[in-house]
Amino acid sequence: EAQVTQNPRYLITVTGKKLTVTCSQNMNHEYMSWYRQDPGLGLRQIYYSMNVEVTDKGDVPEGYKVSRKEKRNFPLILESPSPNQTSLYFCASSHRTGYQETQYFGPGTRLLVL
Amino acid sequence: AQKVTQAQTEISVVEKEDVTLDCVYETRDTTYYLFWYKQPPSGELVFLIRRNSFDEQNEISGRYSWNFQKSTSSFNFTITASQVVDSAVYFCALSEYEDSNYQLIWGAGTKLIIKP
Numbered sequence: 001e002a003q004v005t006q007n008p009r010y011l012i013t014v015t016g017k018k019l020t021v022t023c024s025q026n027m028n029h030e031y032m033s034w035y036r037q038d039p040g041l042g043l044r045q046i047y048y049s050m051n052v053e054v055t056d057k058g059d060v061p062e063g064y065k066v067s068r069k070e071k072r073n074f075p076l077i078l079e080s081p082s083p084n085q086t087s088l089y090f091c092a093s094s095h096r097t098g099y100q101e102t103q104y105f106g107p108g109t110r111l112l113v114l
Numbered sequence: 115a116q117k118v119t120q121a122q123t124e125i126s127v128v129e130k131e132d133v134t135l136d137c138v139y140e141t142r143d144t145t146y147y148l149f150w151y152k153q154p155p156s157g158e159l160v161f162l163i164r165r166n167s168f169d170e171q172n173e174i175s176g177r178y179s180w181n182f183q184k185s186t187s188s189f190n191f192t193i194t195a196s197q198v199v200d201s202a203v204y205f206c207a208l209s210e211y212e213d214s215n216y217q218l219i220w221g222a223g224t225k226l227i228i229k230p
Contacts, residue, residue, distance in 0.1 A: 033218070035220075040222060041222060042205060042220040042221055042222040042223050043205065043207075043220040044220070045217070045218055058217075088157070090159060102161055102164055103161065103218070104161070105158065105159040105161075107157070107158050108157050108158065108159075
Protein backbone atom coordinates (compact mmCIF):
# COMPACT_ATOMS: atom_id res chain seq x y z
CA GLU A 1 0.00 0.00 0.00
CA ALA A 2 1.34 3.40 -1.01
CA GLN A 3 1.80 5.51 2.07
CA VAL A 4 3.69 8.12 4.01
CA THR A 5 4.45 7.20 7.60
CA GLN A 6 5.42 9.48 10.44
CA ASN A 7 6.67 8.69 13.91
CA PRO A 8 5.87 9.42 16.60
CA ARG A 9 2.22 10.38 16.15
CA TYR A 10 2.12 12.19 19.48
CA LEU A 11 4.97 13.69 21.46
CA ILE A 12 5.22 15.73 24.63
CA THR A 13 8.64 17.13 25.38
CA VAL A 14 10.34 19.94 27.28
CA THR A 15 12.08 23.04 26.05
CA GLY A 16 15.58 22.38 24.77
CA LYS A 17 15.43 18.61 24.50
CA LYS A 18 16.43 17.60 20.99
CA LEU A 19 13.92 15.51 19.08
CA THR A 20 13.49 13.94 15.66
CA VAL A 21 10.26 13.19 13.84
CA THR A 22 10.76 10.54 11.19
CA CYS A 23 9.05 10.46 7.81
CA SER A 24 9.20 7.63 5.31
CA GLN A 25 7.48 7.01 1.96
CA ASN A 26 7.33 3.85 -0.11
CA MET A 27 6.38 5.38 -3.47
CA ASN A 28 9.89 6.28 -4.67
CA HIS A 29 8.89 9.94 -4.82
CA GLU A 30 11.58 12.52 -5.45
CA TYR A 31 9.86 15.36 -3.66
CA MET A 32 9.24 15.46 0.09
CA SER A 33 8.29 18.25 2.44
CA TRP A 34 7.36 19.16 5.98
CA TYR A 35 4.51 21.40 7.07
CA ARG A 36 3.23 22.68 10.34
CA GLN A 37 -0.42 23.40 10.94
CA ASP A 38 -1.56 25.97 13.46
CA PRO A 39 -5.12 27.15 14.14
CA GLY A 40 -6.19 29.93 11.82
CA LEU A 41 -2.98 29.75 9.80
CA GLY A 42 -3.52 26.72 7.61
CA LEU A 43 -0.43 24.76 6.66
CA ARG A 44 2.95 26.40 6.35
CA GLN A 45 5.88 24.78 4.66
CA ILE A 46 8.96 24.28 6.83
CA TYR A 47 11.44 22.57 4.51
CA TYR A 48 11.28 20.64 1.28
CA SER A 49 13.55 18.36 -0.69
CA MET A 50 13.56 17.91 -4.46
CA ASN A 51 15.70 14.78 -4.26
CA VAL A 52 18.43 13.03 -2.26
CA GLU A 53 20.89 15.49 -0.72
CA VAL A 54 18.85 18.44 -2.03
CA THR A 55 16.94 20.38 0.62
CA ASP A 56 15.66 23.93 0.81
CA LYS A 57 13.88 26.23 3.21
CA GLY A 58 10.16 26.78 3.07
CA ASP A 59 8.27 29.62 4.69
CA VAL A 60 9.03 28.89 8.35
CA PRO A 61 12.39 27.07 8.62
CA GLU A 62 13.68 28.71 11.82
CA GLY A 63 14.35 26.22 14.59
CA TYR A 64 14.21 23.18 12.30
CA LYS A 65 16.66 21.03 10.39
CA VAL A 66 16.14 18.28 7.85
CA SER A 67 18.22 15.75 6.00
CA ARG A 68 17.67 13.65 2.89
CA LYS A 69 20.31 10.93 2.82
CA GLU A 70 17.98 8.40 1.23
CA LYS A 71 15.09 8.90 -1.13
CA ARG A 72 12.50 7.34 1.15
CA ASN A 73 13.34 9.18 4.41
CA PHE A 74 13.07 12.82 5.33
CA PRO A 75 13.42 13.35 9.10
CA LEU A 76 12.58 16.64 10.80
CA ILE A 77 14.96 17.63 13.58
CA LEU A 78 14.29 20.13 16.34
CA GLU A 79 17.68 20.76 17.94
CA SER A 80 16.33 22.86 20.80
CA PRO A 81 12.53 22.84 20.80
CA SER A 82 10.63 25.81 22.17
CA PRO A 83 6.95 26.18 23.15
CA ASN A 84 6.19 28.10 19.92
CA GLN A 85 6.97 24.90 18.03
CA THR A 86 3.97 23.23 19.58
CA SER A 87 1.98 22.31 16.51
CA LEU A 88 0.63 19.59 14.25
CA TYR A 89 3.27 18.48 11.75
CA PHE A 90 2.69 16.82 8.41
CA CYS A 91 5.17 15.16 6.12
CA ALA A 92 4.31 14.85 2.43
CA SER A 93 5.77 13.29 -0.70
CA SER A 94 4.95 13.65 -4.37
CA HIS A 95 6.02 12.79 -7.87
CA ARG A 96 5.72 15.26 -10.68
CA THR A 97 5.10 14.17 -14.26
CA GLY A 98 4.59 17.09 -16.58
CA TYR A 99 1.67 18.96 -15.07
CA GLN A 100 0.46 16.04 -13.00
CA GLU A 101 1.24 16.08 -9.33
CA THR A 102 -0.42 14.97 -6.12
CA GLN A 103 0.94 15.27 -2.64
CA TYR A 104 0.48 12.35 -0.29
CA PHE A 105 0.44 13.26 3.37
CA GLY A 106 1.44 11.34 6.42
CA PRO A 107 -1.03 11.02 9.31
CA GLY A 108 0.46 13.93 11.24
CA THR A 109 2.50 14.30 14.43
CA ARG A 110 1.09 16.30 17.32
CA LEU A 111 3.93 17.94 19.25
CA LEU A 112 3.61 19.69 22.59
CA VAL A 113 6.66 21.52 23.90
CA LEU A 114 6.42 22.47 27.57
CA ALA B 115 3.84 37.13 -3.79
CA GLN B 116 1.44 34.29 -4.27
CA LYS B 117 -1.44 34.01 -1.87
CA VAL B 118 -4.52 31.88 -1.30
CA THR B 119 -7.61 33.35 0.37
CA GLN B 120 -10.47 31.37 1.79
CA ALA B 121 -12.67 34.13 3.07
CA GLN B 122 -15.21 31.84 4.73
CA THR B 123 -13.83 30.81 8.09
CA GLU B 124 -16.80 28.64 8.96
CA ILE B 125 -19.97 27.56 7.18
CA SER B 126 -22.88 25.75 8.76
CA VAL B 127 -25.69 24.20 6.72
CA VAL B 128 -28.38 21.62 7.22
CA GLU B 129 -27.93 18.22 5.65
CA LYS B 130 -28.98 17.95 2.00
CA GLU B 131 -28.34 21.62 1.30
CA ASP B 132 -25.82 22.57 -1.37
CA VAL B 133 -22.81 24.52 -0.19
CA THR B 134 -20.00 26.34 -2.01
CA LEU B 135 -16.57 26.97 -0.54
CA ASP B 136 -14.72 29.88 -2.07
CA CYS B 137 -11.04 30.05 -2.94
CA VAL B 138 -9.32 33.04 -4.50
CA TYR B 139 -5.64 32.96 -5.38
CA GLU B 140 -2.92 35.34 -6.49
CA THR B 141 0.05 34.40 -8.59
CA ARG B 142 2.31 35.96 -11.17
CA ASP B 143 3.02 32.67 -12.90
CA THR B 144 1.19 31.28 -15.89
CA THR B 145 1.93 27.70 -14.87
CA TYR B 146 0.62 26.61 -11.51
CA TYR B 147 -1.54 23.99 -9.81
CA LEU B 148 -4.55 24.32 -7.58
CA PHE B 149 -5.63 21.77 -5.01
CA TRP B 150 -8.40 21.07 -2.57
CA TYR B 151 -7.83 18.96 0.52
CA LYS B 152 -10.22 17.77 3.19
CA GLN B 153 -9.25 17.44 6.84
CA PRO B 154 -11.89 15.54 8.81
CA PRO B 155 -12.03 15.72 12.63
CA SER B 156 -9.64 12.75 12.80
CA GLY B 157 -6.91 15.08 11.49
CA GLU B 158 -5.54 13.44 8.37
CA LEU B 159 -5.34 15.33 5.09
CA VAL B 160 -7.30 13.84 2.22
CA PHE B 161 -6.54 14.88 -1.34
CA LEU B 162 -9.66 15.83 -3.31
CA ILE B 163 -8.57 17.39 -6.58
CA ARG B 164 -5.65 18.87 -8.49
CA ARG B 165 -6.09 21.25 -11.40
CA ASN B 166 -3.36 22.76 -13.54
CA SER B 167 -3.55 26.30 -14.79
CA PHE B 168 -4.04 25.27 -18.41
CA ASP B 169 -7.15 23.25 -17.74
CA GLU B 170 -10.16 25.44 -17.00
CA GLN B 171 -12.71 22.71 -17.44
CA ASN B 172 -14.99 22.31 -14.49
CA GLU B 173 -14.90 18.95 -12.83
CA ILE B 174 -17.55 16.85 -11.17
CA SER B 175 -16.94 13.86 -8.96
CA GLY B 176 -20.12 12.49 -7.45
CA ARG B 177 -21.56 15.18 -5.19
CA TYR B 178 -18.41 17.29 -5.49
CA SER B 179 -17.79 19.82 -8.22
CA TRP B 180 -15.15 22.45 -8.83
CA ASN B 181 -15.39 25.68 -10.76
CA PHE B 182 -12.07 27.07 -11.98
CA GLN B 183 -12.26 30.63 -13.32
CA LYS B 184 -8.92 32.06 -14.37
CA SER B 185 -10.49 35.45 -15.13
CA THR B 186 -11.40 35.92 -11.47
CA SER B 187 -8.54 33.78 -10.05
CA SER B 188 -11.01 31.57 -8.28
CA PHE B 189 -11.26 27.83 -7.74
CA ASN B 190 -14.51 27.23 -5.88
CA PHE B 191 -15.71 23.93 -4.51
CA THR B 192 -19.37 22.92 -4.32
CA ILE B 193 -20.88 20.03 -2.41
CA THR B 194 -24.32 19.06 -3.60
CA ALA B 195 -26.81 17.45 -1.23
CA SER B 196 -24.42 17.72 1.70
CA GLN B 197 -24.12 14.94 4.25
CA VAL B 198 -22.99 14.91 7.86
CA VAL B 199 -19.83 13.04 6.80
CA ASP B 200 -18.83 16.07 4.75
CA SER B 201 -18.18 17.96 7.99
CA ALA B 202 -14.50 18.85 7.93
CA VAL B 203 -12.05 21.64 7.33
CA TYR B 204 -11.39 22.18 3.64
CA PHE B 205 -8.18 23.69 2.36
CA CYS B 206 -7.43 25.23 -0.99
CA ALA B 207 -3.77 25.35 -2.04
CA LEU B 208 -1.67 26.78 -4.85
CA SER B 209 1.61 25.36 -6.04
CA GLU B 210 4.11 26.73 -8.49
CA TYR B 211 7.77 26.64 -9.33
CA GLU B 212 9.53 29.94 -8.78
CA ASP B 213 13.21 30.14 -9.71
CA SER B 214 13.28 26.34 -9.73
CA ASN B 215 11.94 26.32 -6.18
CA TYR B 216 8.73 24.51 -5.50
CA GLN B 217 6.23 26.33 -3.32
CA LEU B 218 2.91 25.15 -1.99
CA ILE B 219 0.82 27.91 -0.46
CA TRP B 220 -2.24 27.02 1.59
CA GLY B 221 -5.36 28.94 2.42
CA ALA B 222 -6.37 29.18 6.07
CA GLY B 223 -9.15 26.66 5.54
CA THR B 224 -12.94 26.72 5.79
CA LYS B 225 -14.61 24.74 8.53
CA LEU B 226 -17.76 23.13 7.17
CA ILE B 227 -20.41 21.95 9.62
CA ILE B 228 -23.25 19.85 8.28
CA LYS B 229 -26.12 19.56 10.75
CA PRO B 230 -28.43 16.56 10.61
